[in-house]
């Protein structure tokens with residue numbers, strides 16, 4: 348049985364009080380809190396194993412390298428990748444998407460080509476493509492969304508042409524929580540000989556995900572949104588794609604040899620996968636933290652995680668919908684939505700609402716949430732976002748909704 352009350356005991360930060368109130372942390376879409384197990388794993392690494400990886404022959408370096416490689420195995424198993432060769436560690440989702448842009452798209456796309464994305468993307472799945480399009484001359488096209496924030500599949504399909512070489516979509520919106528039917532989009536991409544990039548920042552931490560079942564080409568996600576420390580992210584890519592890609596960043600550890608020849612100059616041979624894409628000293632401590640975070644989530648069971656968040660979201664929607672002063676954005680059916688609820692109180696500024704909530708120890712996000720085109724499309728200047736995770740409870744949602752009522756009364 349999934350028990351959020353026992354989960355909470357693993358998160359020391361939840362014992363804090365803010366302005367005299369028990370904190371309610373509803374900013375999980377920005378970053379999650381960390382359990383003791385992860386904090387201890389990182390501490391233990393620095394206390395017992397700290398050394399650089401893949402460099403020393405000494406015991407500490409061997410052990411650190413093993414732990415670092417194990418972290419790749421843990422990630423590969425978690426998303427059902429074929430092997431660690433398909434798992435590249437990055438800093439975060441943003442860096443993983445930029446890696447695809449500069450290692451794949453920079454070399455494969457030209458003026459005749461098109462990249463297809465959607466209006467529901469986080470800026471990190473818009474800006475890299477826009478920057479690169481200025482260099483390479485390809486066109487970036489945006490599929491529309493519906494009034495409830497869900498993707499308009501017809502619009503996406505209609506925008507696919509023979510020029511479409513890459514389709515890049517978020518799995519779940521970080522504003523409306525809308526979950527996209529990735530299998531359907533993968534089919535569309537592959538039938539049209541395009542590669543599919545999926546931004547999994549808001550899905551991988553919250554639901555079971557199988558890269559083979561979904562037939563993903565690329566998947567990007569961040570460790571810090573799934574209980575791990577900051578500074579570690581993941582790029583999954585099919586092996587054959589990585590094998591045919593140029594490195595992103597050059598430097599130590601991503602090469603097998605660098606030979607200097609007086610006539611020919613420098614001759615460089617890339618390292619094997621995934622190391623070819625991991626130049627320089629990596630974030631070993633955070634990678635070990637990510638492995639522990641995944642073990643923690645596996646023990647809970649990702650089906651249970653998703654189920655718990657659905658129950659919370661359903662409850663939050665029910666209570667919020669009873670208040671006529673509140674406009675909620677995004678689908679209302681929790682089977683097509685993750686644990687994110689964005690809203691506005693009529694006549695109130697979203698930042699004011701967030702500040703009022705903070706007075707009561709309730710942490711939410713306000714503004715565009717790095718998704719300005721989506722807000723623009725919905726005719727909004729911004730919104731308040733509450734996002735849930737494994738340690739949140741129904742009682743917290745009740746206190747949150749009661750506090751919103753108090754805010755409405757004092758304004």
Ligand SMILES: Cc1ncc(COP(=O)(O)O)c(C=O)c1O
Pocket residue numbers: 376377439440441442469471472517519520521546548549569
């Ligand atoms: C859908 C989505 N994509 C990408 C990102 C970027 O993640 P990061 O800042 O960890 O790179 C976020 C962060 O909120 C997100 O919600």
